[in-house]
Amino acid sequence: MTFIHPGEILRQRLKEKNMNLSEAAKVAGTTKATLSRLISGKQALSASLAVKISILCNSDPLSLLASQNVYDLAILKEEEKTSVGEK
Structure with a gap:
């Protein structure tokens, strides 16, 4: 299963x-640098950023935050698998 960083959702919507x-x-009321870091996954x-970009993503802030949490948990699980495999 593939988990998508919210920055990727934003990238797709902007495209x-x-x-x-x-x-x-300008629409979101934030900086270009902030959006660039989000889109790159950095x-x-x-x-607060979820609220700002929600209109750009055609989504509600809670759904965007949930996607970040799911993504973060998936990364943690992968890291655990890797660290367990190294022992």
Whole structure:
């Protein structure tokens, strides 16, 4: 099963809307750098950012936060498997 980082959801929605990062940042009330870090998976989604990008993603903030939690848990499980396999 594949788990999707919320940044990937945002990337897909921006592509569908033909919207660049500068435009998206203006709509969301955040910076281009913040959105870039989120899209690249280098930043986790916070509650405040979920509220800001929800309109861009055509989703509610709670669903976006849930996707971040599912993603984080999947990463932890993979790390546990790797560390158990190394012992």
